Amino acid sequence: MSSENGKINGSYIVMMKEIRLLFKSKRRIGLLLMMPIIILIGGLIGAGAIYFSDSTVDQTNIWVIDESNGDYSGDLIALWSTINNTNLEIISANYNELLDSLEFEVMVLIPNDYSTLVEANLTAPVYISYNGNETSNQNVAFSIFQLTEIYDVTMVQLLNPSVQFDLIDTNINEVVEGDDNVVDEEIAQILVIIPVYIIFFVVISPISLVLISVTIEREQKTLETLFLQPVKRRSIILGKILYGLFLVFFTLILDILAGLIIALMLKGVSTSQLQDEDTDLIAEFSKDSGFGAEESIVFFLGIATIAIVIIALSVLLSLLAKDEKEANMISGIIPMLIMVMAFLIFVIPIADMGVIGQYVMSAIPIFGVIVAIYLSTLAGGVVALSYVALVAQLFWAFVIIGMTARISEAESILELSYGKAFRELKNSIFRKKKK
């Protein structure tokens, strides 16, 4: 028998004990499953809404400017009008002016020489433009393109076998607002909201479970026995942090599973059009935000470091919480703090700050990652400041873990209060300075 367990060994034993206790308590399992269940319920409601609203999908307006007076374009327009969930209207307007105004969804120009060219068995152009700010417009534009191609082959070429080439030259054109290379503020803001949501879904249950893992020990009078074992107290603290990280990982898996179930449900109830839209949305989002492999890795590393900081903070606060009621109160406050931090991104003019100011912001615990994501999105790629934010989060995690380990050495650990913890930290720093 060893007189002193290794740090990792003691921590591992504590972590495994917590995991075994977790699966023996219906209440704790309930807490663990809370977020995946919320996701599932949300998904069910969403799937139900899609199922019942499928027949009343918003219609896309197709404006046709027919300058050819309809001699040969009538059949074509009639064919386009069969596209689902569209409202075709023939209008008289200046094509170029409308194009500049962007006040259209899908627009088709049949030029005035169209009929003449078709009559002469010459290739006649048709111009399709769609507003790229709405993905459904793209689908309609491509449907028009496909129907026009079919019409070209089946109607014109079959009726006129001597024509060996396409009679109709279909030009398709996407028009979007602003410059493609500049990512707009809106996407940056969406990307800032995403980590906040991920933190919410992945970290809330672990925060509660970590907090009550210590307060239950206090209430069941097992904390003293735990600290009486021949293991360094910091190993016990590390064990609780490892347990918290296990919970984050486990919750993430459960949330992903819940998400997959929802995706399958959506696939079952939605039309193929909707699925295409979803795929297009992701592709569009990825393209517009400049979200590539490096961005994804840094983004998820950011989330991971935030999780470590939050779990370490939870373990620290769990030592200070005198009972479960206080632990529950704290587990409600932490997510609120994250929300406030996310809100600050809309209030503080970070983008207009100087470089030093931005770097200072990136070093703030939790908020630093949000700042990094925001600035990276605006820049259209990972900015150097992001790596500073990641290192800063790890630094804060170590500081919090160190503080927790230091406080755990307090002789009043069994009846710790905020005042006693502060004194312990102060004494610890003071003693170090004296040395």
Added chain:
Amino acid sequence: MKSIVVVDEINKVYDSGTEALKSVSFDVKEGEIFGIIGVNGAGKSTLIRILTTMLRQSSGTCTVDGIDPSVAPESVRSLIGVLPQEAGMYEEFSIYENLKFIGQMQGLESNMLEDKINEVAGLLGVTDRLDTRISELSGGLKQRAMIARTLMGDPKLLFLDEPTTGLDVLVARKVRAIIRDLSKNMTIFLATHNMHEAYQLCSRVAILKEGEILMVDTPKQIFDDYKKGDQDFEDVIADILGIDEVDISVLEAEL
């Protein structure tokens, strides 16, 4: 005989200003059952917490098997078993799971763990209840399981803080018999306010009043030296502590 615990001029003042221990000195010989007698609030638990590394003394020195608890707490904790006054076990775990966890924390290898669990469960008579959840146990069985837990690390010195408090008479008798059996293989440091228990079990006792040691001797010697008329041991201690029988009964009724 070698001293396993040496306490020299220990003082303990809490942040609130309360003086819990005042110049306390004594030693505990290897193999004896050493009792600390005193009413609630006398400083018994504070003394045990200092010796078991949970508290630090304000001044003075103490050693456990030659090791200073404030200098090498993990080394001291590997030598001792402790049953705190307000101890508990993981309610959702069975006795077996509780013992296994403590055995692992004590550094027992997995091949030795099963044998040790069976050994201590046999000693405490809980073998047939090993798979029972703690929340389903009676008070007596829970106390036996908690003593079993203190033995998982093969301690040289066992600290028992009020081990029979709250137990009914028959269960308390059983626990005392267990303590007597255990003393054959280890030193026991027993804190109690039950004078009869101290008289029956302890080789020597220290009488603690308001943080001060009034005397250290064998219970029989104290009884012989201070007995007046037909007083029993409890009356003698009450006289020494300066409290009458009514006070003691009030204190015990509160427990």
